[in-house]
Amino acid sequence: MGQGMALQFKHLHMNGIVKQFPGVLACDHVDFDVQAGEIHALLGENGAGKSTLMKILYGLYRHDEGEILLNDEPLNASSPTDTIARGVGMIHQHFMLVPSLTVVENIALGLREEPADASFISRLRSRSVLDLGRIRKKLVELSETYNLRVNPDSPIWQLSVGEQQRVEILRALYKGSELLILDEPTAVLTPQEVDDLFLILRQMADDGRGLIFISHKLHEVINLTHRITVLRDGCRVGSIATQDATKEILAEMMVGRPVVFQYDQDAAKRGPVRLSMQNVESVSDRGTPGLSGVSMEVHAGEIVGVAGVSGNGQKELAEVIAGLRVATAGSVTALDKDITNAEPAKIKSLGISYIPEERMVDGIIKDFSVAENYILRDCTTQHYAANGLFMRFNKIKDACEEAIRAYAIKTPHTSTKIKSLSGGNIQKLVLARELSSDPQIIIASQPTRGVDIGAIEYIHHRLLEERDNGKAILLISEDLDEVLLLADRILVIYEGQFVGEVDRDDVVIEEIGKMMAGSAQHEMA
Amino acid sequence: MLDEIFTASVFAATIRLATPYLFAALGEMYAQRSGLLNLGVDGIMLVGSFAGFYQVYQGGSLLEGVIAAMFVGALMGLAMAFISVTLKAEQGISGIGLYLFGLGMSELLFQSLLGTPRTVSGFPDIYIPGLSDIQFLGIGQIFFQHNLLVYVAFALVPISAFILNKTPFGLNIRAVGQMPAAADAMGVSVSRVRYITSTIGGAMAGLAGASLSIALIGAYQQNLTSGMGFIAVALVYFGAWRPYGVMAGALLFSFVNALQLQINVIGFDIPTEFTVMAPPIITILALVITSKSKEKPTELTKPFERGT
Ligand SMILES: Nc1ncnc2c1ncn2[C@@H]1O[C@H](COP(=O)(O)OP(=O)(O)OP(=O)(O)O)[C@@H](O)[C@H]1O
Ligand SMILES: [Mg+2]
Numbered sequence: 001m002g003q004g005m006a007l008q009f010k011h012l013h014m015n016g017i018v019k020q021f022p023g024v025l026a027c028d029h030v031d032f033d034v035q036a037g038e039i040h041a042l043l044g045e046n047g048a049g050k051s052t053l054m055k056i057l058y059g060l061y062r063h064d065e066g067e068i069l070l071n072d073e074p075l076n077a078s079s080p081t082d083t084i085a086r087g088v089g090m091i092h093q094h095f096m097l098v099p100s101l102t103v104v105e106n107i108a109l110g111l112r113e114e115p116a117d118a119s120f121i122s123r124l125r126s127r128s129v130l131d132l133g134r135i136r137k138k139l140v141e142l143s144e145t146y147n148l149r150v151n152p153d154s155p156i157w158q159l160s161v162g163e164q165q166r167v168e169i170l171r172a173l174y175k176g177s178e179l180l181i182l183d184e185p186t187a188v189l190t191p192q193e194v195d196d197l198f199l200i201l202r203q204m205a206d207d208g209r210g211l212i213f214i215s216h217k218l219h220e221v222i223n224l225t226h227r228i229t230v231l232r233d234g235c236r237v238g239s240i241a242t243q244d245a246t247k248e249i250l251a252e253m254m255v256g257r258p259v260v261f262q263y264d265q266d267a268a269k270r271g272p273v274r275l276s277m278q279n280v281e282s283v284s285d286r287g288t289p290g291l292s293g294v295s296m297e298v299h300a301g302e303i304v305g306v307a308g309v310s311g312n313g314q315k316e317l318a319e320v321i322a323g324l325r326v327a328t329a330g331s332v333t334a335l336d337k338d339i340t341n342a343e344p345a346k347i348k349s350l351g352i353s354y355i356p357e358e359r360m361v362d363g364i365i366k367d368f369s370v371a372e373n374y375i376l377r378d379c380t381t382q383h384y385a386a387n388g389l390f391m392r393f394n395k396i397k398d399a400c401e402e403a404i405r406a407y408a409i410k411t412p413h414t415s416t417k418i419k420s421l422s423g424g425n426i427q428k429l430v431l432a433r434e435l436s437s438d439p440q441i442i443i444a445s446q447p448t449r450g451v452d453i454g455a456i457e458y459i460h461h462r463l464l465e466e467r468d469n470g471k472a473i474l475l476i477s478e479d480l481d482e483v484l485l486l487a488d489r490i491l492v493i494y495e496g497q498f499v500g501e502v503d504r505d506d507v508v509i510e511e512i513g514k515m516m517a518g519s520a521q522h523e524m525a
Numbered sequence: 526m527l528d529e530i531f532t533a534s535v536f537a538a539t540i541r542l543a544t545p546y547l548f549a550a551l552g553e554m555y556a557q558r559s560g561l562l563n564l565g566v567d568g569i570m571l572v573g574s575f576a577g578f579y580q581v582y583q584g585g586s587l588l589e590g591v592i593a594a595m596f597v598g599a600l601m602g603l604a605m606a607f608i609s610v611t612l613k614a615e616q617g618i619s620g621i622g623l624y625l626f627g628l629g630m631s632e633l634l635f636q637s638l639l640g641t642p643r644t645v646s647g648f649p650d651i652y653i654p655g656l657s658d659i660q661f662l663g664i665g666q667i668f669f670q671h672n673l674l675v676y677v678a679f680a681l682v683p684i685s686a687f688i689l690n691k692t693p694f695g696l697n698i699r700a701v702g703q704m705p706a707a708a709d710a711m712g713v714s715v716s717r718v719r720y721i722t723s724t725i726g727g728a729m730a731g732l733a734g735a736s737l738s739i740a741l742i743g744a745y746q747q748n749l750t751s752g753m754g755f756i757a758v759a760l761v762y763f764g765a766w767r768p769y770g771v772m773a774g775a776l777l778f779s780f781v782n783a784l785q786l787q788i789n790v791i792g793f794d795i796p797t798e799f800t801v802m803a804p805p806i807i808t809i810l811a812l813v814i815t816s817k818s819k820e821k822p823t824e825l826t827k828p829f830e831r832g833t
Contacts, residue, residue, distance in 0.1 A: 060710065060831060081712035096707035098700045100819045108693070109700050110711030130691055155819070 007208045009087060009178035010071045011035045012057075017066035019052055019234075021420070023412025026052040027063070028234040034179065034210040039201060041221040041242070042214045044231035045254055045452040046424025047410030050214050051093055053231070054181045058090040059083040070179070081110075089177025091168045093184045093214075093423050093450075099157040103150055104136050107171045111135070135174075142173050146200050158286070160311055162193040169200065179210040184423070186215055187450045190309045190478060198224050216424070216452050218247045230254055255454040265464055268488040271300030274472035275321070275352075275441050280330035282316045290316030292496040293330070298441070303463065303473040305487025307480055309516050313496035314476045315357055318445045321474070322354040323347045324362075334441055348377060353439035355431055357446045357476075363430040364418050371400040371414040374433050403432040407458060424451045428459075435462060442466060442473045448482060460486060480512065494518045533663025535780075535787045540679075541671055541741060542779035543772075545570070545733040545750075547678040549757035550764070550771045551685050552729025555722040556602075557761050558689065560702040560824040563605050563723065564620025566730045567754025568627020573598045573731030575631045578738035578745040579638060581645045587739060591674075594735035595728040601627065602727015606720040613828035628748070635747055647743035648672035674736045685768040698722060702822030705829040715829045730754065756808075763811040765818040777807065 012034045019027040026049045034040045042050050055061045057068060059077030068075040070086055077083045080090075097106050108130055125131075136152050143149060148166045156164060165185060172180050182201075186194045201224065205211055215221055221228060221242070228245055230237040230253040237253050251259035275298040284290035291313050298304045308314055319325035321332055323344035331340045339347050348354075356362035364373050375384050375396050384396050400414045407428045411421055418426060427450055435442070444463065448456045463486060467473055477483050483490055484507060492500040492515040500515040502508075549566050556563050577594030581587060601623060608619045652658075652670050659665035689695035697718050700708040705715045733754075738745050756778060764770025 058710075079712060079714070080710055084712050090710070092710065096704070096710040098704045098707050100703055101696070101699065105696055106707075109696055109708060110713045111693075128692055128694075130693055130696060157819075 007036070007178050008071065009036050009208065009210055012071075012179055012210060013069040014053070014057060015067050015069070017053060017056060017068075018064045019049070019056060019061060020064055021052075023416070024410075025234050027056070029066070030231065030234070030236050032229060032236070034212055036208050036210055037205055038227060039205050039211040039213055039225045041225040041228040042212055042231065043218075043221060043228055043250060043254055045454055046428065046450075047422040048231040048254075048452075049234040050231055051183055051422065054090065054183055054212065054214070057083070058088060058181060084110075084175055084177075087176060087178040088181070089172035089175060089179070090181040091165070091172060091183060091185055093187070095161075095164050095168060097156045097164055097167060100155055102153050102155050103159075103167050103170075104132050104139060104152045106156060106167060107139060107174055108132060108135050111175070139170060139174060142170055146170075146173065146203065147196075148200065161188040162190065162310075165189060165193070165197070169197075173204075177209070179212075180204065181212045181214075183214045184216070184450060185213070186217060186220055188310075190311075191480070192309070194220065216450065216456075218250050218453070221245075221250070222247070232256060251453050254452065259453055259457055263460065263464060263485070266468070268302040268467065269470075270302050271470055273297050274300050274335060275474065276333045277321070278331045278333075280320060280332060281328045282320050282325055283328060284313075284316055289496055290325075291320065291327075294496070294498060295330075296491060296498060298472040298474050300440075300472050301467060301470045302488045303467050303475050303486050305483035305490045306474065306476040306493050307483045307490055307512060307516060308478070308493035310478045312493050314445070314478070314493060316496070317493070318354065318357065318443050318474075318476055321347075321443055322352070322356075324354075351438075351440035353434040353437060353442045355434045355442070355444045355447050357449075364426060366419040367417060369415045370404075370409075370411050370418050370421070370429060371396055373418045373429060374400045374403060374414075374436075377433060378437060399436070403429070403436065407432045408455065424455065427451050428455055431459060431462075435466070440471060442471055443476070444473065445476045446478065447475070448477075448479070480509075480516075484509070492516055529791050530784065530787055532787070533666045535783045536663065536667045537670065538783035538786065539776060539780040540667060541675055542782045543775040544675050544678045544736045544741065545753055546757055546760060546775035546778055547681065547772060548674075548733035548736055549730045549754055550760040550775060551678075551681055551768060552726035552733070553758055554685070554726075554761045554764070554766060554768065554771055555698065555729075556719075556726035557825060558702045558766055558820075558822050559698045559719050559722040560705065560822050560827065560829070561606070561609060561719050561723050561726075562616045562620065562758075562826045563602070563623070563726055564617060564755075564758060565601070565605060565623025565627060566726075566733075566757050567750055567752060568624035568630075569598050569601045569727055569730035570734035570737070570750045570754045570757075571627045571631035571748070572601065572634075572734070574734030574738035574749050575634050575745060576731070577735030578643075578645065579634070581647070581739050582639075582643060582745075587648055590739045591732065591735050594731040594739075596731070598731020598734070599724050599728040602724040602730070603720070605727065606723035609828065610716050610719045610723070613830070616826045624754070631749075632747060635745065639745065642744060642746035644744040645739060647738075648674055648740040651676070672740045674732075674740045678736070679772075682768045682772045689768065694721075699820075699822075701829075702824055705824055706831075709829070709831055719829075730757075733757070759808040759812075763808060766820045766822065774811070781807075 014032040017027050017030045030053055032053065044050050052061060056063045059080045059082055075083065075086060139152050148170050150163050150166045185197065189197060201211055213225055222245055225242050227239060228242055229239040232254060278295050280291055280294045282291045294317065306314060316325055320327045323342050327340055331338060334352055335350055337350065378384055385391055397414050404411060409425050409428045411425065431447060448459055451459065463473060475483065475487055488504050490502045491498045492512060494516065495518065502512060549570060553563060553566055573594035576597045577590040580593040581590040605619065605623055608614045609616045650670050650672050657665045657669040689698065697708060697713050700713065701715050701718045709715050737749055760771055760774040763774035
């Protein structure tokens with residue numbers, strides 16, 4: 001595509017942007033710029049103001065002060081309609097696709113198609129009848145040019161997150177975005193998908209587009225971008241050229257202190273078996289086999305890591321243990337009790353904590369306050385409610401404030417609605433809640449996805465601490481580095497089965513990589 | 526016995542009686558697909574049926590009656606949009622408020638302008654040439670001997686399906702009802718879409734009222750609709766938010782209505798309570814079945830806020 005067309009985009013300047021939310025100064029005189037052909041990273045802790053700055057640029061939020069110049073002309077957008085028309089596109093942290101609509105329909109949404117010719121009839125036609133056939137054709141061409149494969153006629157709810165991401169990118173390309181904002185596009189992708197995405201992004205930059213890339217993964221930022229700008233608490237800390245950046249420098253700019261990337265840990269003091277699964281089978285959301293005969297054990301005082309490429313049964317594994325998905329065969333035992341297909345409430349009451357993968361959906365109630373979400377699972381206990389009936393508001397507030405301090409959650413108040421917190425801060429709150437009840441067994445699904453490095457450090461420390469206190473921890477993560485860092489024992493999952501088990505001390509990364517890709521299945525048996 | 530009940534005239538009445546349900550429920554479907562639940566349909570129907578009737582009663586043409594009914598309906602739909610989109614009020618409550626307003630308003634107008642039930646000569650039946658004399662299975666009588674509004678109501682079914690599924694406007698409606706944030710991010714104005722659907726829904730509810738007062742019955746009396754508007758709201762769920770589903774529901778209910786009339790006519794003795802109970806029971810059963818529909822506007826009743 002791009003090669004033939006001359007692109008208009010030269011540069012973008014945001015000068016002195018200020019944005020005040022109730023109780024939070026989200027952007028405090030921020031300067032930011034992007035040049036044509038550049039991939040510019042925006043870094044910062046959870047709640048630093050990255051998404052807010054980008055939503056201002058895209059026309060979703062109105063800034064209180066400052067100016068935005070696109071190719072030296074003011075961009076006075078009152079809604080995305082204006083910015084889209086000027087060639088700005090955005091891929092949001094939480095995907096903006098309508099689940100029941102097909103890929104083509106999602107792309108057609110809000111599209112102003114050029115009429116075939118200038119006659120009144122064809123102008124009327126293009127406004128009043130959806131020409132999905134035409135859109136589809138152009139879409140297929142685009143997806144071939146950029147090697148973005150996706151079935152144009154599938155409804156979105158049937159697509160994996162990686163495919164949904166491709167739809168988002170295709171849509172931006174389709175709309176002729178020359179300045180593309182990507183807000184944590186890699187948070188939910190597998191390593192292979194990330195590599196594919198980077199190829200596409202580099203190609204787009206080579207075409208002369210400008211790209212803004214937000215991520216909490218420093219190695220990605222160093223690997224992909226040309227320049228890096230760091231925000232902290234709504235202020236711009238500074239910008240550096242990527243070639244001069246190291247993980248350590250960036251981490252310190254973000255957090256304001258040095259961050260440790262490697263932990264000293266004692267050998268695990270393995271206790272008795274706490275959680276075990278015998279030949280468990282289950283069905284995935286799409287009706288295909290999710291788990292096909294899974295057996296494993298987790299002992300007290302150890303972290304068992306489940307490594308694997310996303311969509312190989314991790315979600316089903318966690319949900320079966322938590323009682324949220326039916327096991328069609330086999331048994332699950334926890335603390336010497338059979339919990340196969342038991343009620344989630346009963347499983348929780350036994351002392352099993354579950355940190356769900358989809359925290360925005362399964363972990364919180366959006367319209368509840370921070371404090372209400374914090375006590376969600378324990379709201380009837382004596383601690384928070386006298387006789388299980390009357391709320392002890394002071395206790396609730398104190399406990400919640402305690403958690404906010406411990407996990408450095410950025411929120412103006414405990415009574416703020418949780419949906420106005422930044423993505424990473426919501427995740428921290430769920431985590432704080434799940435670890436607060438002193439569980440015996442912890443099931444952690446992607447516990448650090450979308451969380452900033454300062455918080456990752458804290459969460460890792462907490463998990464290791466729990467391990468040393470004799471808790472049994474099952475860590476399910478698609479981030480292999482995280483599994484290698486924390487787990488005492490690593491199980492590799494592939495197509496709903498464990499295809500390998502490796503002890504912490506015998507790790508050969510290449511071997512694990514091969515098992516994750518399913519090519520080492522024979523070694524198991 | 527059975528052939529006395531299932532006569533061609535019962536089926537013809539089924540078609541005829543489906544008209545007000547169809548207008549009201551198709552209109553409500555637009556609103557619901559965009560995420561707006563308007564429980565005030567019955568109130569709009571009442572005011573619409575009065576407005577249409579009074580226009581004709583005063584010597585206006587039937588077309589003027591229809592326009593008057595649709596106009597006041599559209600105004601009430603607009604009011605509903607203002608209350609629930611702009612003011613973001615709780616939709617369940619504002620809908621009931623709108624119903625009570627319509628009930629009171631139509632009552633007041635009736636008392637002060639008519640006093641007692643009156644009649645007009647409404648839309649005449651149109652015999653479709655060639656088709657209306659088909660004797661086979663009574664097809665002519667059942668399908669082709671109705672007034673204009675009956676034909677219009679049924680024509681609106683495929684038209685609505687086309688609008689929803691094949692036009693940019695329909696796409697916007699579906700997106701706004703399921704994921705307003707996505708529509709907003711793509712430059713579609715969520716409020717605008719909801720204002721439009723609410724106004725269309727209101728106009729169609731007004732037309733539904735007129736189809737009673739100046740077509741089906743040709744008369745006006747207090748509380749003419751006797752709750753048909755509420756059934757229309759339920760029909761949208763029943764039809765799983767699809768035009769043809771809504772039509773199937775409308776036919777089912779009007780069939781029950783027609784049977785009820787016929788059973789009374791032949792003097793067969795079953796307690797009328799049974800026929801009164803049928804609609805809610807059918808609705809509840811249908812709700813159980815349709816609750817998993819993929820077309821369901823998941824944002825129904827939720828106001829949209831972008832942040833600031
Ligand atoms: N709509 C809103 N209303 C009120 N406060 C908000 C709103 N959106 C964001 N904030 C606040 O503004 C601050 C910046 O949030 P923002 O989402 O920009 O952070 P972020 O840098 O993108 O973080 P993350 O890495 O967690 O996504 C946060 O403290 C957040 O609570
Ligand atoms: Mg963000």
